[in-house]
Amino acid sequence: MYQKDLELHRKWEKVLKKIESTFGKRPKDIHAVIFLIGVHELGRGAKHFTKEEKQDLMHIAICKILSLAGYYELEGIDQQGWPHWKLVKNLPHLDMLEQEKLMKMHIIEYFEKEINIE
Numbered sequence: 789m790y791q792k793d794l795e796l797h798r799k800w801e802k803v804l805k806k807i808e809s810t811f812g813k814r815p816k817d818i819h820a821v822i823f824l825i826g827v828h829e830l831g832r833g834a835k836h837f838t839k840e841e842k843q844d845l846m847h848i849a850i851c852k853i854l855s856l857a858g859y860y861e862l863e864g865i866d867q868q869g870w871p872h873w874k875l876v877k878n879l880p881h882l883d884m885l886e887q888e889k890l891m892k893m894h895i896i897e898y899f900e901k902e903i904n905i906e
Contacts, residue, residue: 825895826847830871857894860876
């Protein structure tokens with residue numbers, strides 16, 4: 789188990805370094821990474837977002853990330869260009885640490901597939 793955690797940490801650091809080299813700033817936590825994925829998925833670039841839009845961007849990112857494991861499926865894009873997802877498989881019941889580990893694993897997968905970091 790320890791070896792897997794070490795590998796996860798190594799890959800997570802690689803994601804953080806990629807973000808830092810792209811934006812010139814290291815994300816302070818997983819929430820900042822999720823937000824950036826939401827902005828990327830929306831595809832409108834950096835702009836000022838309202839508090840509600842920021843929450844929606846986080847939701848978009850989480851759905852996209854967890855779609856890689858088959859939990860969500862893209863339902864479509866609305867007239868404003870926002871993606872909508874539907875839950876297709878129940879999420880496992882995990883404690884906070886396990887949830888964060890699950891998210892990090894799929895964020896790493898997202899960066900490997902969508903952003904092409906190895």
